[in-house]
Amino acid sequence: MEVIKIKGTDDTPNVILDAESNIIEFSGRSLPEDVVTFYAPVIQWIEEYAKSPNPKTEVIFRLEYFNTASSKILLDILLKFEDILNEGHEVLIQWYFQEDDEDMEEAGEEYSEIVDIPFEMHSY
Amino acid sequence: MENVDYMKLIYDFHKEMLNNKFTLVYEGEITHQITKAFTSLAENKMDSYSEDASMKKKVFHVMVECLQNLSKHAEDNKGKINSGSAGNGIFIVGRLGDNDEDYHVLTGNSVENSKVDELRALLEKINQLDKSGLKELFKKQMREGSLSEKGGAGLGLIDIARKTGEKLEFNFIDVGDNHSFFLLRTKISRK
Numbered sequence: 001m002e003v004i005k006i007k008g009t010d011d012t013p014n015v016i017l018d019a020e021s022n023i024i025e026f027s028g029r030s031l032p033e034d035v036v037t038f039y040a041p042v043i044q045w046i047e048e049y050a051k052s053p054n055p056k057t058e059v060i061f062r063l064e065y066f067n068t069a070s071s072k073i074l075l076d077i078l079l080k081f082e083d084i085l086n087e088g089h090e091v092l093i094q095w096y097f098q099e100d101d102e103d104m105e106e107a108g109e110e111y112s113e114i115v116d117i118p119f120e121m122h123s124y
Numbered sequence: 125m126e127n128v129d130y131m132k133l134i135y136d137f138h139k140e141m142l143n144n145k146f147t148l149v150y151e152g153e154i155t156h157q158i159t160k161a162f163t164s165l166a167e168n169k170m171d172s173y174s175e176d177a178s179m180k181k182k183v184f185h186v187m188v189e190c191l192q193n194l195s196k197h198a199e200d201n202k203g204k205i206n207s208g209s210a211g212n213g214i215f216i217v218g219r220l221g222d223n224d225e226d227y228h229v230l231t232g233n234s235v236e237n238s239k240v241d242e243l244r245a246l247l248e249k250i251n252q253l254d255k256s257g258l259k260e261l262f263k264k265q266m267r268e269g270s271l272s273e274k275g276g277a278g279l280g281l282i283d284i285a286r287k288t289g290e291k292l293e294f295n296f297i298d299v300g301d302n303h304s305f306f307l308l309r310t311k312i313s314r315k
Contacts, residue, residue, distance in 0.1 A: 011160060031188055033156035065181075067188050068279035075266050100177070103287065110263055 004045050012038060013063060017045045024059045030066035030074075039073045046080045053089050057081065062096040062124075063104065071107070078115045091117050099123045145219040152212050159191040166217060182312045183217075183227050185287050189280040190231045190310065191215060197233055220311065227312040235306045240296050243306065250282055251291045258286045288312050 095108035213233035
């Protein structure tokens with residue numbers, strides 16, 4: 001499967017989508033000018049990945065900041081992984097937040113309440 | 125003489141800005157580039173006097189959401205109306221409090237009268253909710269709302285209220301031509 005590596009900027013996140021190495025990771029800041037266009041290839045990749053996912057999928061979120069438009073897309077992404085879990089595959093979300101960043105911690109908790117995927121919360 | 129009056133106006137404007145403790149005033153089209161420029165300007169400025177991290181983050185966040193609201197709305201209006209303010213907005217950041225310890229962000233933009241009731245209802249609803257009510261509304265809107273073409277998710281105002289813990293102050297001024305000028309003021313207090 002195609003590997004997607006997007007280098008982050010001050011308003012777009014680092015994204016790694018690599019099925020072979022089993023690395024799916026989002027980090028940095030997300031407030032792109034056009035969230036729909038930015039995340040379209042990501043959503044497309046996940047849909048492709050869902051057809052034959054690895055036995056265990058771990059998704060790493062290590063975001064410093066995201067705007068509300070991104071928060072909606074992140075939920076869409078999580079729901080795609082929920083579909084994979086519902087198909088009988090193992091999925092785990094690793095949610096990282098800076099030690100004093102209550103907003104990011106709370107955001108992770110909220111997502112874990114909305115989607116039926118196990119979350120592991122990590123402060124750093 | 126006209127020139128002298130005009131120069132006086134600039135001086136008065138400068139004084140008004142200082143009196144009101146406005147640190148940033150912008151009127152015009154809000155683009156993504158402008159959003160980036162203003163937020164980094166504010167970040168650098170706050171760094172220069174070692175503003176604490178949580179205040180910095182709140183101010184940054186409110187600025188981003190307010191500016192994105194303006195820029196999305198501006199696109200909605202483009203080419204549709206001829207009233208001078210179409211596609212534009214005013215954006216102000218200022219200091220508050222006896223020791224300038226707090227901030228506020230003010231925005232103003234023209235909206236169609238047909239949209240006023242819905243917007244007012246949302247603002248009133250947000251202002252009635254407490255912390256947990258806002259959290260539930262945000263989650264509901266995330267689940268049920270869909271992203272508009274412009275990438276708006278209807279989440280910005282709810283999130284501003286959540287992150288600041290303050291009521292949203294707003295007003296609509298009828299400007300004729302089926303439009304109102306929507307003013308929004310968000311306080312960011314040190315609590």
